[in-house]
Amino acid sequence: MAKKKNTEQPAAKPAGGLFTYAPAPESPAAAGDIASSYGHFIGGEFVDSSGSEALKTVNPATEQVLAEFARGTEEDVDRAVAAARKAFADWSALPGSERAKYLFRIARIIQERGRELAVLESIDNGKPIRETRDFDIPTVAAWFFYYAGWADKLDYAGFGPNPRPLGVAGQVIPWNFPLMMLAWKIAPALATGNTVVLKPAETTPLTALRFAEICRQAGLPKGVVNIVTGDGRTGAALTAHPDVNKVAFTGSTPVGRAIARQLAGSRKKLSLELGGKAANIVFDDAPIDQAVEGIVNGIFFNQGHVCCAGSRLLVQESVQDEVLDALKRRMATLRVGDPLDKNTDIGAINSAAQLARITELAEAGEAEGADRWSPECELPGTGFWFKPTLFTGVSQAHRIAQEEIFGPVLSVLTFRTPAEAVEKANNTPYGLSAGIWTEKGSRILWMADRLKAGVVWANTFNKFDPTSPFGGYKESGYGREGGRHGLEAYLDV
Ligand code: NAD
Ligand code: MG
Numbered sequence: 001m002a003k004k005k006n007t008e009q010p011a012a013k014p015a016g017g018l019f020t021y022a023p024a025p026e027s028p029a030a031a032g033d034i035a036s037s038y039g040h041f042i043g044g045e046f047v048d049s050s051g052s053e054a055l056k057t058v059n060p061a062t063e064q065v066l067a068e069f070a071r072g073t074e075e076d077v078d079r080a081v082a083a084a085r086k087a088f089a090d091w092s093a094l095p096g097s098e099r100a101k102y103l104f105r106i107a108r109i110i111q112e113r114g115r116e117l118a119v120l121e122s123i124d125n126g127k128p129i130r131e132t133r134d135f136d137i138p139t140v141a142a143w144f145f146y147y148a149g150w151a152d153k154l155d156y157a158g159f160g161p162n163p164r165p166l167g168v169a170g171q172v173i174p175w176n177f178p179l180m181m182l183a184w185k186i187a188p189a190l191a192t193g194n195t196v197v198l199k200p201a202e203t204t205p206l207t208a209l210r211f212a213e214i215c216r217q218a219g220l221p222k223g224v225v226n227i228v229t230g231d232g233r234t235g236a237a238l239t240a241h242p243d244v245n246k247v248a249f250t251g252s253t254p255v256g257r258a259i260a261r262q263l264a265g266s267r268k269k270l271s272l273e274l275g276g277k278a279a280n281i282v283f284d285d286a287p288i289d290q291a292v293e294g295i296v297n298g299i300f301f302n303q304g305h306v307c308c309a310g311s312r313l314l315v316q317e318s319v320q321d322e323v324l325d326a327l328k329r330r331m332a333t334l335r336v337g338d339p340l341d342k343n344t345d346i347g348a349i350n351s352a353a354q355l356a357r358i359t360e361l362a363e364a365g366e367a368e369g370a371d372r373w374s375p376e377c378e379l380p381g382t383g384f385w386f387k388p389t390l391f392t393g394v395s396q397a398h399r400i401a402q403e404e405i406f407g408p409v410l411s412v413l414t415f416r417t418p419a420e421a422v423e424k425a426n427n428t429p430y431g432l433s434a435g436i437w438t439e440k441g442s443r444i445l446w447m448a449d450r451l452k453a454g455v456v457w458a459n460t461f462n463k464f465d466p467t468s469p470f471g472g473y474k475e476s477g478y479g480r481e482g483g484r485h486g487l488e489a490y491l492d493v
Contacts, residue, residue: 024342026129031120037068041212043083044222050075060126061348061383072230077237080226084168084195087223092193096152103148105218110141124206126348140183146466147187159493165193167245170238174251175201176305192490202231271479271489275404276432279425280310284319286437292326298461304408308433317414332375349384358407365400422450431473435461
């Protein structure tokens, strides 16, 4: 056969061993209308704050202010809790099949408005559109679909007949997966018949406020979902409120600890999802290319702003060189830049404060004697950015091996035997997740038995599914979200 002249191929130029891609920008206009200022969503209405303090949320890729929003006062929180209390009587009395209809409707609207939500999340948070479009928003919809399915089956969830809701849930969430964390909290709470007051993080309030619109669109009864924006003070007012029956918090371990102290001796039920310092463990029999993809996904997904990130790579000494060479080659192909470009792998760091934290810890890594490496890459002039970074020669005592960096920084340690891998992996105050890469099924089971981590992934990493419970050991928190277990956090059992 004559060789066909392929004239349709775009002129892909290798640059530094890389193909250059033409820009593939998503339109920021797809985010829909962003108001110049927002109040709270209380009792089914958008209302002004009782206070006058406004905060600003920026696009971390451009540092442009997207909107102002209210810093919720104690009075605002009180109003929202009262609205949730009022709505609780009717909502909890609805047959589960009726509550399910609302949740299914919300899930479908999220799918229908998926592009809008993906773009809005990307510009408020800095994460790449590829992730919000392909991961965050589909996962959000999946969570609502999944818990919608439970709403009329609570009798069969293993908690005895007719399990009762707790009442009003006060929920405080972080900025790393804004809408997804909202879904993880709101979907099970509503399915089980609770009503909620949710406070989004101060750098990413916009998708929660858009979700409030979706509640209205779905005809959700007034007061079942209330959104109060603000900072840590607003969060503390919510978790301390005497008429809140259940507190669910995701965020840093110090704040989680403070909330646990605040709630000690009260009758409030508490679940905490805190930090992590997960080990991603690669054995010498692992398929190396596949493991390298898993390492990259484990630490560079979402700029490393992931509580279960595989931030410590434990690699068996005999394959160290091979793995690190392949990893460096792969890291050199990561595209850092405009989050709205569909080719971007690593977007902007969420805030100046988070960038400062990452920078400080990376500098500590160098000062303590670890070897720092990053691929060559050009960072944009404005916005908050951090190159994908690898530290080798890391010892267990180094801060970069102990502390959560919450950024695109990987610390590499080595081991010789499975027992040593377990010991090193567990040598952390945290215990949220772990990854194992090996061809041997028996070794996976042996390791999983011994790893003190709420989630253990085998030959994969960062896999999330609404049917699967997620949560921590030790200083990573307690309580589970997801799956049947996730219902328990919102039931009086
Ligand atoms: P944070 O814990 O301060 O904030 C999380 C949420 O809690 C926000 O909504 C915040 O307004 C609220 N909050 C703050 N103080 C509060 C208080 N006293 N009472 C009630 N609510 C309060 O986290 P951060 O400052 O955004 O990030 C700091 C570090 O936390 C990060 O570097 C990272 O290590 C960790 N973190 C972990 C997760 C996670 O998913 N586990 C998420 C975000 C941050
Ligand atoms: Mg923002």
